[in-house]
Amino acid sequence: MKKIWLYLGGAALALAFFVQPSAVMAQGPQNPGWFVPNQQHPAARPAARPVAAPAPAGTAPAEEGPMPAPQIQVKLPPAPAIPQIPKGPPTPAAIVGVVSIPDALRVSTAYQEADKVFNERHKKLDEDAQKEQVELRNLGQQLANERAKLSAEQIRQKERELQDRIAESRKKFGDRQRVIQEAGQYVMMQINRTLEQVVQAVALSRGVNVVLNRAQVLGTTEDFDLTPQVVEVLNKVLPEVVIPPDGVSPLNMTVPKEEPRPAMAAESPKAEAPAKAKAPARR
Numbered sequence: 295m296k297k298i299w300l301y302l303g304g305a306a307l308a309l310a311f312f313v314q315p316s317a318v319m320a321q322g323p324q325n326p327g328w329f330v331p332n333q334q335h336p337a338a339r340p341a342a343r344p345v346a347a348p349a350p351a352g353t354a355p356a357e358e359g360p361m362p363a364p365q366i367q368v369k370l371p372p373a374p375a376i377p378q379i380p381k382g383p384p385t386p387a388a389i390v391g392v393v394s395i396p397d398a399l400r401v402s403t404a405y406q407e408a409d410k411v412f413n414e415r416h417k418k419l420d421e422d423a424q425k426e427q428v429e430l431r432n433l434g435q436q437l438a439n440e441r442a443k444l445s446a447e448q449i450r451q452k453e454r455e456l457q458d459r460i461a462e463s464r465k466k467f468g469d470r471q472r473v474i475q476e477a478g479q480y481v482m483m484q485i486n487r488t489l490e491q492v493v494q495a496v497a498l499s500r501g502v503n504v505v506l507n508r509a510q511v512l513g514t515t516e517d518f519d520l521t522p523q524v525v526e527v528l529n530k531v532l533p534e535v536v537i538p539p540d541g542v543s544p545l546n547m548t549v550p551k552e553e554p555r556p557a558m559a560a561e562s563p564k565a566e567a568p569a570k571a572k573a574p575a576r577r
Contacts, residue, residue, distance in 0.1 A: 391502035391520045392511055393493055398525050399485070404535045408481045411537055415474050419467070426463050433459065473543045480544035484535045492527045496520050 399405045437452050444452065497505050497520065505520070538544045 386503060388504050389502050390518060391497050391500060391505045392508045392514050392518045393505055393524055394508040394519070394521045395489070396509070397521050398489065398528060401525050401529075402485065402489075402532075403529050404532050405485055408478075408485075408535055408537055412474065412478055412481075415540055419470055419474065423467055426467070430456075430460060430463065470541070473538075473541060476543050476545060477538040481535050481537060485532070488532045489524075489528060492524055492531065493520065496523050496527060 433456055437449075437456060440452075441449060493505055497503070500520065500523075502520070508514070508519070508521070538547055
């Protein structure tokens, strides 16, 4: 994760921006490695976004990442007794299909268009952050040059103004990055939802009852690969997604009304053309 830091007079004044082009778009669907087709799934919810604390002055940016919780050493209460379970019907024989999620996203027209949009937004954010960094550095240098001519009160006032400017910049660019991340999550939720439905529909059409993620399969043959058909159907039913306007969080958007769509599994029969009325015979 990229961060931008400012150093003024030996003190690190952190203007930290979470600028990582396509960070959210690069995350694939957060699905398990397998699922059973035609199974109901709860509606996806956006993941909680961690809040980054500003780094103390004079310290270097630390490596980011989740800290694993230490394993506690405690004695557990007695385990419950497992009753004898009556014999039930056997599960059906597994008919396995394999799907490569990264390959499906790579050729998804909706994903490609959204990735292009977010790359442009991150590039613009990065350029604006660089300009702000230069301007803040110039203000700090200007204060250092004028320090000998100013009184102690004037110096404190100038330093307060500079600190307020830095805090305002951090908030402004942090809000812009947050909005981009939320928009990226909003786009990926749309793609993931439809992608899972398409995989289930393709699996059912091929008689498959277990679908595996190809990333977790050591090897297989093309006969098991459902990816080409999944991509074909995905691009047909979801050629594009709703991308929030630049600077607008999806949390503040009005959800578009869902329009009726034809069934995805089978094409609707073509309507017959109305019979033309016969012209009256001339006498």
